[in-house]
Amino acid sequence: RDPNSTLGNxxxxxxxxxxxxxxxxxxxxxxxxIDINIIM
Structure with missing residues (x-):
């Protein structure tokens, strides 16, 4: 699993x-x- 996803949650x-x-x-x-943006 992606650790970034878990940290995000x-x-x-x-x-x-x-x-x-x-x-x-x-x-x-x-x-x-409300809004979730991904930083490039």
Missing amino acids: ICLGFYLRKYSIHMCCMYICIYEG
Whole structure:
């Protein structure tokens, strides 16, 4: 399995519980918990 995917899921859950601003986890950026963009 892709470790980045697992880390993304963990960070997504952590973001939803703890923050109201955007955070980035590995190559996945989450803005306001709505949009997910991949950083090239």
